[in-house]
Each structure stands twice: as C-alpha cells, then as structure tokens.
Amino acid sequence: MKSVYFTTPIYYVNAEPHMGHLYTTALGDMLKRYYQMTGSSVYYQTGTDEHGEKIVESSKKLNISPKEFCDKISDKFRSTWDEININYDDFIRTTDVRHKLFVQSILKKVYEKGDIYFDEYTGKYCVGCERYLTDTELIDGKCPDHQTVPKEIKEANYFFKMSKYQDSLIKHIEDNPEWIRPVRFKNEVLSFLKQPLSDLCISRPKSRLEWGIELPFDDKFVTYVWFDALLNYVSGIKETSKGDNIFDEFWQGCNHLIAKDILKTHAIYWPTMLMSAEIPLFNQLDVHGYWMMGESKMSKSLGNVIRPSTFDKHFGIENLRYFLFKEMKFGSDSSFNYDLFIERYNSDLANGLGNLLSRNAGLVAKNFNTIPAKVALTCDEETILKIHSRIVGDYKENFETRQFSKAIEDVMTLISATDKYITLMEPWKLAKDPGKKDQLARVLRCGLEVVRVSAVLLSPVMPQKAGAILDYLGETRPLDGTVSFEELTAFDSLKEGVELPKPPQFFPRFDSVRVEKILEEMEQETKTVSTETDSPETRVIEPIKDEITIDDFLKVQFKVGEIIEAHHVEGAQKLLRLMVDLGEENPRQIFAGIKSHYMDPKILLGEKVMVAANLKPRQMKFGLSEGMILAASGDDRLAVATFKGSAKPGDKVS
Numbered sequence: 001m002k003s004v005y006f007t008t009p010i011y012y013v014n015a016e017p018h019m020g021h022l023y024t025t026a027l028g029d030m031l032k033r034y035y036q037m038t039g040s041s042v043y044y045q046t047g048t049d050e051h052g053e054k055i056v057e058s059s060k061k062l063n064i065s066p067k068e069f070c071d072k073i074s075d076k077f078r079s080t081w082d083e084i085n086i087n088y089d090d091f092i093r094t095t096d097v098r099h100k101l102f103v104q105s106i107l108k109k110v111y112e113k114g115d116i117y118f119d120e121y122t123g124k125y126c127v128g129c130e131r132y133l134t135d136t137e138l139i140d141g142k143c144p145d146h147q148t149v150p151k152e153i154k155e156a157n158y159f160f161k162m163s164k165y166q167d168s169l170i171k172h173i174e175d176n177p178e179w180i181r182p183v184r185f186k187n188e189v190l191s192f193l194k195q196p197l198s199d200l201c202i203s204r205p206k207s208r209l210e211w212g213i214e215l216p217f218d219d220k221f222v223t224y225v226w227f228d229a230l231l232n233y234v235s236g237i238k239e240t241s242k243g244d245n246i247f248d249e250f251w252q253g254c255n256h257l258i259a260k261d262i263l264k265t266h267a268i269y270w271p272t273m274l275m276s277a278e279i280p281l282f283n284q285l286d287v288h289g290y291w292m293m294g295e296s297k298m299s300k301s302l303g304n305v306i307r308p309s310t311f312d313k314h315f316g317i318e319n320l321r322y323f324l325f326k327e328m329k330f331g332s333d334s335s336f337n338y339d340l341f342i343e344r345y346n347s348d349l350a351n352g353l354g355n356l357l358s359r360n361a362g363l364v365a366k367n368f369n370t371i372p373a374k375v376a377l378t379c380d381e382e383t384i385l386k387i388h389s390r391i392v393g394d395y396k397e398n399f400e401t402r403q404f405s406k407a408i409e410d411v412m413t414l415i416s417a418t419d420k421y422i423t424l425m426e427p428w429k430l431a432k433d434p435g436k437k438d439q440l441a442r443v444l445r446c447g448l449e450v451v452r453v454s455a456v457l458l459s460p461v462m463p464q465k466a467g468a469i470l471d472y473l474g475e476t477r478p479l480d481g482t483v484s485f486e487e488l489t490a491f492d493s494l495k496e497g498v499e500l501p502k503p504p505q506f507f508p509r510f511d512s513v514r515v516e517k518i519l520e521e522m523e524q525e526t527k528t529v530s531t532e533t534d535s536p537e538t539r540v541i542e543p544i545k546d547e548i549t550i551d552d553f554l555k556v557q558f559k560v561g562e563i564i565e566a567h568h569v570e571g572a573q574k575l576l577r578l579m580v581d582l583g584e585e586n587p588r589q590i591f592a593g594i595k596s597h598y599m600d601p602k603i604l605l606g607e608k609v610m611v612a613a614n615l616k617p618r619q620m621k622f623g624l625s626e627g628m629i630l631a632a633s634g635d636d637r638l639a640v641a642t643f644k645g646s647a648k649p650g651d652k653v654s
C-alpha cells in the first residue's frame with residue numbers, strides 16, 4: 001500500500017484563519033480523502049507558526065505574553081478546522097516541545113558539520129517595522145511607513161551555508177522535472193537559481209528578540225523563524241502528538257501544499273536545509289495560486305475576508321469547497337465573489353445534481369416505494385455509459401496531476417447528459433402506463449445510478465453532502481479504500497429494495513432575495529464595514545471624456561513594470577506602497593489606491609503591470625510617488641491591468 005503524507009504551511013498566528021488558509025487546508029483534506037478512497041495510506045498534518053518578531057508585537061498590543069497570544073490564535077485555527085470537518089491527523093505548533101527539541105538537534109548537527117558560521121552584518125534597522133530596510137526602501141533617508149530614520153545596526157549573527165548546496169539543488173530539480181508543480185514554478189525557481197545564492201541568516205540576538213527557539217550552541221541567540229518553521233514537516237512525524245515516530249513510513253511520500261507566496265522558502269531554503277541535515281528530500285511541492293477577493297455587487301463591504309465558520313453557517317462550507325476546487329485552475333490565481341459562487345451553486349448543485357436526485361427519487365418513491373431491481377440496459381443508455389466510463393477512467397489521473405477542476409467538470413458533464421436523457425425518456429409519462437413498468441424502472445435506476453456515482457466521485461470535495469446522498473440511496477460501502485474504487489464506481493451497482501422516502505433537499509436553491517438577506521446578516525456579524533469606500537449600489541457607466549488627438553495620447557509613456565515589493569502604508573486607508581521594476585537602475589516607488597481590493601499585498605508580487613511612466617513624481621504625505629499603475633474599475637470592483645506572456649520590465653506599451 002502506498003503511503004502519502006500531505007502538509008499545509010503552518011500558518012502565522014498574527015491573523016485569524018481566512019479563505020486563503022481555508023483553501024490550502026481543505027485541499028489537504030480533499031487529497032487525503034481521495035488517496036484513501038483509492039487505496040493509499042495517508043497522513044495529513046497542519047499547524048501554526050508561532051515564533052518571530054510580529055508575534056511579540058501583536059501580544060504586546062493585547063498586553064498578554066507571546067505564549068498566551070499564540071495559544072489563543074492557534075486554538076482559533078484548530079477549532080475552525082474542527083468546525084468545518086477538516087480531517088487532519090496532527091496539528092503541530094512550533095511552540096511544542098517535540099518541535100523545539102528537534103529544531104535544536106538539527107541546528108546542532110548542521111553546526112557541527114561546519115555549515116553554520118558566525119559573521120557580522122550591518123544594516124538599517126527600523127524598530128517600527130522590526131526589520132532591516134534596504135536603501136531603495138528609504139525615502140529621504142527615512143522609513144516611509146514610520147517616518148523615522150532607521151538605526152544603523154551592526155549585528156553579529158549566525159549564517160547557514162545555503163550557497164554550498166546550490167549546485168546539488170539545481171541538479172535535483174533538473175533530474176526530477178515533476179518535483180515542483182506546476183512546471184512554471186519549477187522554471188521560476190531554476191531561473192532564480194541562475195544567480196549565486198547568498199547564505200541565510202538564521203539567528204536573531206536575544207537582546208533584540210527573545211521569542212524563539214534558543215540556538216543549542218549559543219544561548220544569546222534564538223533561531224530565525226523560517227529555519228524553525230520549515231522543520232515542522234519532519235519534527236511532526238518524528239514524534240507525533242500521540243508520541244509515535246512515523247517518519248520511515250511517511251517521509252518518502254511527503255507532498256507539501258503551499259501557495260506561491262512561499263515558493264522560495266520551500267523550494268530553496270528547505271531542500272538545502274534537508275541536504276545539510278542529511279535528510280532525504282521531500283517527494284513533491286504542489287504550488288497553488290492566490291484567491292483574490294473580487295467584491296460582490298450584492299455587498300459593499302464583505303469583500304476582503306471570509307471567515308470560514310461564518311461562511312459555513314450561512315452558505316455551507318462544502319458548497320464553498322465545491323466552488324473553490326472547481327473554479328481554481330491549480331497554479332493560477334482565481335477570484336471569489338458571491339455572485340459567481342451563487343451562480344455556480346445554483347446551476348451545478350441545485351439544478352444539476354440536486355435536481356437529478358429529487359426528480360428520480362420522487363418518481364421511485366411514488367411508483368415503486370423501493371429502488372427497483374436491475375433491468376438490462378439498452379442503447380438508450382449508451383451515451384451515459386460512454387461518458388461514465390471516460391470520466392471514471394480519467395478521474396485518478398486528474399486528481400493525481402492536480403487537475404481538480406477537470407475532474408469536477410467531468411462529473412457535471414455526466415449529470416447534464418443524464419438530465420437530457422431523463423427529459424427525453426419522460427419517465428413521468430411511462431409511469432402512467434402499467435405496461436411500461438420495466439422501462440420506467442430502467443430509466444429511474446439509470447438516473448439514480450448517475451447520482452450515486454457522482455456522489456462517490458465528489459466525496460473528496462464535499463464529504464458530508466456526498467455521504468448523506470449515498471446513505472439516502474442505500475450505498476453504505478465505506479469510501480476508505482476497503483472497497484476498491486473500481487467497484488465503487490462500476491455502473492449499475494445501485495442496491496435494489498432500498499426504501500426511498502421523499503428526498504430531502506440536499507441543495508436548496510439560493511434566490512437573490514435570500515442571498516441578499518444572508519449577506520446583510522454576515523455583514524453585521526463580521527463587522528467589517530469599511531469607512532473608506534462608498535460604492536454605488538447601481539452601476540454607473542463613466543461617460544467618455546472629451547476627444548484628444550493622437551499627439552496628446554502619445555505624450556503618455558506606458559511601460560511594463562514588475563511589482564517587486566508591496567506594502568500596506570500605516571495611516572493610509574486606501575494606499576498600497578509598491579516598488580516597481582521598470583528595467584531602470586533603481587525600482588520606482590508608486591503609491592496606488594487599491595488597498596481595499598487586495599486582501600494581501602503579497603498577491604501583487606511578480607505581477608507585470610502597466611505603468612504611466614512619465615508622470616511628474618508627486619510628493620504625497622507618505623513619500624514620493626513616481627508613476628501610476630493602471631487598473632480597471634467599476635461598481636465596487638477593481639483589477640490591476642497585468643501582462644501575461646513574455647513582457648519584461650521596461651518594455652514599451654503602445
């Protein structure tokens with residue numbers, strides 16, 4: 001039996017769980033269920049990342065100790081996952097003793113081997129930011145966020161010889177082209193590795209930060225948070241919270257699930273750390289894109305954060321999982337908005353799967369009471385059988401190559417073909433003719449069989465809903481691999497004689513009035529009412545402005561710029577501060593009024609945007625703005641204009 005080990009990033013406890021965290025965590029849950037159903041032994045770990053400077057800062061604000069603060073937020077993550085039925089095996093915290101001891105043992109090993117050295121570092125330290133700032137970040141010598149001159153600090157620290165492993169890492173990536181998926185992230189890492197790697201500073205002096213794991217070879221220092229955090233993936237299975245060591249069974253099947261924000265730390269820091277510690281490399285790094293919060297026109301202020309438990313109460317978390325896994329092409333970014341979510345739910349689940357079930361089950365209940373016995377299939381069912389065999393055949397490959405949206409779309413193709421078949425066969429007419437009982441049984445069984453198979457295939461995506469449907473249809477075989485996937489999905493294996501009471505409403509339709517009411521309630525609950533935007537309820541089309549000549553137009557020089565840094569601006573309600581590479585000697589600082597539309601500014605990193613490059617620089621309250629990035633907007637929506645393909649920083653846009 002194959003052993004597979006899935007991990008999510010361990011989340012920082014300086015924010016409560018939101019939809020981005022939910023996606024990766026639900027992804028691990030879905031994969032665990034899929035691999036179990038198809039016969040693997042699976043272990044799934046998630047957890048929280050609790051050290052670092054920010055945590056100390058957040059705890060001070062609440063006047064509690066860092067540990068108390070971490071306990072509180074870590075609990076929030078764990079209880080959220082419990083509330084929404086995430087089937088994790090272990091929840092690791094970097095403050096767990098088992099983890100601390102493991103980190104220290106690895107540090108000792110790496111140090112004794114000579115891969116850690118002591119060196120002095122000089123930099124400009126901003127206490128407000130609690131980090132070193134680069135010269136390009138300063139404006140008039142000051143930190144733009146805090147308007148203070150950073151302290152020149154000469155700090156001695158420990159460094160990990162990451163550069164020593166650069167060539168071995170490149171070789172590993174080239175020899176294992178599927179190791180980082182999708183392939184464009186592999187290419188991104190390889191292209192980064194064309195530059196010489198610098199060594200990694202892995203300590204912080206206790207004089208500045210006490211909250212961390214003490215270095216085993218120098219008690220005046222704590223471990224840098226990433227060197228500590230990444231090791232959770234191993235510490236958690238070397239000693240599980242039950243006290244078992246399952247490393248030998250699961251490590252070789254380790255599959256890390258992350259979003260692209262932490263690609264570099266996972267594809268470079270982590271494998272070089274493993275090489276130095278002489279631990280075999282993990283098996284796979286699966287990298288997904290970002291969920292963006294496009295605001296729904298149904299709500300003015302709910303756009304930015306969706307609390308998983310609030311969402312669950314009102315719309316059902318499994319319906320959200322369905323949407324997320326169908327909508328996101330693995331590796332690309334996707335946008336969430338309520339309109340689209342409701343549209344997909346109504347068309348696929350309420351009108352699709354739900355309707356197919358209630359139509360057929362209702363007629364069975366009325367005409368047979370119980371599921372009728374098998375009747376030989378005819379050429380009428382040929383199309384359905386063909387689609388069934390294709391999609392069941394492709395299902396495993398789609399899951400294993402992380403093409404979840406394809407696997408789900410396939411199920412919907414089968415459902416809509418069956419819907420057409422039912423409409424054509426008109427079972428309600430057959431029911432009126434006592435001589436056509438067999439024909440009626442065949443058609444209704446076929447409709448219900450598609451519902452059964454669909455529920456099996458969708459069970460990793462929506463386990464509770466699928467389970468309830470299977471229970472209702474009398475399909476009681478477990479989905480944990482004890483019955484083979486082939487048997488579970490074989491056509492026409494619906495049990496006869498199962499009593500079908502009037503079907504419950506598995507997927508009641510959401511009508512717009514009901515949705516508006518729910519959104520209002522959620523708005524009250526989440527108290528995220530924004531004071532900064534007052535978007536109109538109805539769409540106003542901007543009139544076209546006065547005509548200009550081509551010469552006027554050509555005065556504006558548009559260029560491609562790559563966003564290399566993106567920050568919130570303290571005290572500014574709408575602004576993000578972006579550092580944009582225009583292919584010039586230094587990147588430019590641009591302030592953009594897009595904060596309310598980008599939940600996490602990191603989402604913008606690496607985006608190639610359109611910049612009006614020859615605007616006169618503007619001195620703003622927060623610093624100099626040296627250009628303008630272009631964005632589309634309407635109602636309360638906004639999207640920055642970006643380039644795909646081979647556009648490079650500095651390219652002319654004409």
Ligand code: ME8
Pocket residue numbers: 008009010011012013019020021023024049229230231232257258259260261262289290291292599600
């Ligand atoms: O980076 N879309 O923690 P973190 C999709 N502690 N996924 C998102 C997302 C979004 N908008 N926002 C967050 C850390 N995520 C470190 C990790 S691991 C050794 C240490 C998810 O709390 C996604 O999985 O910032 C992303 O990689 C992760 O949360 C970042 O979580």
